[in-house]
Amino acid sequence: MSENLQKTLAEIDRIEHQCKTSLAAAAHLQEVEKIKTDYLGRKGSVQNLFALMGRVDADEKPQLGAALNRLKETLQAEIDNRAASFQHQPMAIASFDPSLPARLPAMGSLHPILQVMDEVKQIFTAMGFRIEEGPEIESDYYNFEALNIPAYHPSRDMQDTFYLNGKYVLRTHTSPVQIRTMEKQKPPVRMIAPGKCFRKDTPDATHSPTFHQCEGLCVDRGVSFADLKGVVQSFAQKIFDDKNIRVRFRPSFFPFTEPSAEYDFSCIFCKGKGCRMCKNTGWLEISGAGMVDPAVFGFVDYDPEIYSGYAFGMGLERIAILKYRVNDIRIFFENDIRFLEQF
């Protein structure tokens, strides 16, 4: 036996022993997999030994070949055995603790008032209304005059207004968008105008100088008060996701509608039985509505003999307060993360 062969056979024994030792020490399947790669892989120890075949004499090759094949088979069997021993055991990583906190990706959110606005937009878009916008700094003409609220009219007292220099105000409602829309479009018109409004109200639990309103308008031939009632009722039942909500219209006065109404929803808390939230009336006051006053049509050159229409408003904070049971309007504008992250 040549010296080379002897050396190589000794190396075979060593590798067999070393591999068996490693396998015995392996703590889990992944380690066994690594051992398999290290010994039997394409660049593994056994493969390296096959490369040594060239170094031995031709007559000794069969002997070495047989020894190598035996080694390969032995290790394969040992590895398979060891791997099998792990098959039915749970992952035994000492350090794995599923109760460690998750890695949280950064999370954004949408503001609750604007989420309500989104819902309102979806409901009316589905009913075929287009969403319109207008400026927050509005002219006296659009905010008041064209809505049939002349200067020195007592109805101006109904809204405490922030004035700017000249003939401008911070809009007190989104109703001016009605006028702007009717000026650029002939009937039929179906639109809603959600947006920010301003009134000179000292902030408290139910007042904020900045608040949000959604105005709605529908003008066509033959539009009636019954249509207004229907659309408001549809909206009520959808926004609070309750087919049993009833809607009540009470006569009221707004300069830009005639007949005018205040509308109430049956209380969503007590189902109209009477509770603290509805002051035991069974009704929640929501907002105002009515048939567009012919004087308003006069400002936008629509013929009131041909067309009629209805308009309605709603306060988004009011709806959000009812939906989310918020008890103070001011919290919407503090933007405290502990509040925002709840939505």
Next chain:
Amino acid sequence: MKVTLNWLKEFVDISYSPEELGNALTMAGLEVESVEKIARPFNGVVIGHILSCSKHPQADKLHICSVDTGAPEPVMVVCGAPNAAAGIKAPLALPGAELAQGLKVESREIRGISSSGMLCSEAELGLTERSEGLMILDSDAPIGADFASYLGEDDYLFDVNITPNRPDCMSVIGLAREIAAISGKTLKKREIKLQPTPESLHDIIEVEIQDAKRCYRYSGRYLRHIHIQPSPFWMAYRLQNAGIRAINNVVDITNYVMLETGHPLHAFDYRHIAGKKIIVRTAASGESFTTLDSKSYTLDDETLLICDAERAVALAGIMGGLNSEVLEDTENVFLESACFEPTNIRRSSKKLGISTESSKRFERGADPNGTLHAMDRAAQLMCDYAQAEVVGDAIDVNAQAVSPRIIQLSLGRVNSMLGTELSGKEILALLPALEIKCRQEDADKFTLTIPTFRPDLERPIDIIEEIARLYGYDKIPFARRAWLDQSQTINERIVFQDHLRTILAGLGLRETLSLSLVSPAATEPFLPSGAKAVELLNPLSTEWSVFRSSLLISLLQNTAYNRNRQNPVQRFFEIGNAAWMQDDAHIEKKQVVGMIAGEIHQPAWHDKGRAFDFYDIKGILVQLFQACGIKGFQFKPAAEHYWGQENSSVWLNESVCLGAFGRISEPILAAYKIKTRDVFAFQLDFDTLYAHRLQHRVFDPIPRFPSVPFDIALLMDANIPVGDVEAAIWQEGGTYLISVQLFDFYQGEQIPAGKKSVAFSLTFCSRERTLGDDDITPVVTRILSHLHEKYGIELRPR
């Protein structure tokens, strides 16, 4: 308008309970804010008859009264009231009684005389504010009867919110008329019969209206031999419940009649009317006038005045003058019942800052044909309760006669407007209760005559509202229409805004919604150059006196607010309007603003975290642009001084700037008391983004052949921007280059001073075939030689 149930019952029979009446009025458009039982805050009070009244031996101002309470023995009571006298009847609180404000009555000695009870004033009983003497009862009041029962059944106070279009309902009669109309009852009208002396007023008083535009009508009566004294209890009590303090019989009567009829009146002390003349004219500009509450006003030339031959004696329709007020010693009165143009009264009331019960009624529109009734009702009460004598005929200068309006109504129109199927008969059943005269012309047409106390009923639509109101809004059906017409298109601008909001929330920012009003100091740093703040003329406070000039102000406030509350991780965005003044015109712009501050996240077991930096905000922005399909933007230094040193603006081309981003400057952070330096933000112009958004996405086919990566490590001067090198690589990269990624960046000891090492991973790919070395090597060589020529950049040996 506050009114009691018993007062209403004088004019209409009411079968509703107080709660039902409140609800019925509300559902008819007269919103009842509250219904309260009127308290009688006393017990143990009986009707006493003073048998004798003598002076207290030890006290000048006290009397000793012997009072009959129906018991066998009279009660001895010490009393301090000046009007205590033998023969009168007054409420007597017996020992053990409780009076208003928790006062308890007990037997006790007063200056040595034992007193077994207390004779009461109206104030002590909590009925009115009159405390100056005993409440004197009618002579037929039953002695010893319980006083509370004597006052009659419980009464209720209704607080009704009258909308500005209903001057007629600012009166008991007006509300009673509504109740009659709702409940199908009849309004009870009052007959007035005066017995004037047959004298002529010619030498007594003369009225001249100089401004017929502002004074429609002026009626008046002269009343003589008046005895000024307290008005009767029932009148003072009704005034008190309506919120008006009793003064004396003449003043109280004018107020009482105003509440009853809705028509304001004024009584002048005749002796102070100079020259026996009343002139209605506008003030001279700068003319001054002192009202009866002793306040002086400087008037303008639109203020209407009631004057005598020498001077002004009243602000027309608003308040009387100090110089002609009715006082204790007034003997003769000139009673005014006029009608003024509403807008002028409103204007003057606003301008002078005086709002009275009178001005509130005139500015809504009093009935020009109601002057005589109100005046005569007051004259009658003055005869009954002030011993007045009515002299001669009424004066009535009707400068602008107003006759009832005629309106033509179409039944078809009523039904099409309301969505109802009302018949003509139903309409005829509703309107006459409102004193609207109806004549049916044919099946569809009605001719209506509108009473002049309803100035709000001008057009057919106004009548339609009356019909709807009385018929009941509740009975109008809920119509459900299916809108199949798609003429109302989607508003793309709103869709885009909502898209941005979703993307920004997806990028981990929380949407905020802020007040748009800020302080002048907050606005200043964010105003564009040459711009001024949009100021409010009537702010609530300095803190909210101007419109925000940038949404960065709001986000800085929100960041400071949350940091002050130890809320970790501030990542915010807001879309909204900012405004400023440029050349005396306001500019309102919608902005898209984001802000990140402090630490990227709270320290965690897997990652200790780090402070936000410039590349975090840049990353958010680049992703946002990607989502909007905005490409080919370039970065340049930003100009605004509210940015710190790390800043950039984003340009689409030489003239289109999308906005800017970077670190907020330290002085700004200091102003908001934000302690961290690491506050980064972006501010974009919404409309520019909208104009340059990708409107129609077109599919870019995915390559079917494998891509080939090729990494290059470069050594270059530290001052060459990486962005320029990247652009140069793209320029020479040929058609197969699909991606350039910077994967390593190093400056430090391993490389020469003044140099930096950057490594890019280039990816090549073809749509037609698999690329080989032959395709790529020449391109890389070309890139490297271009970089070397242009910037002196070397390939860095591995």
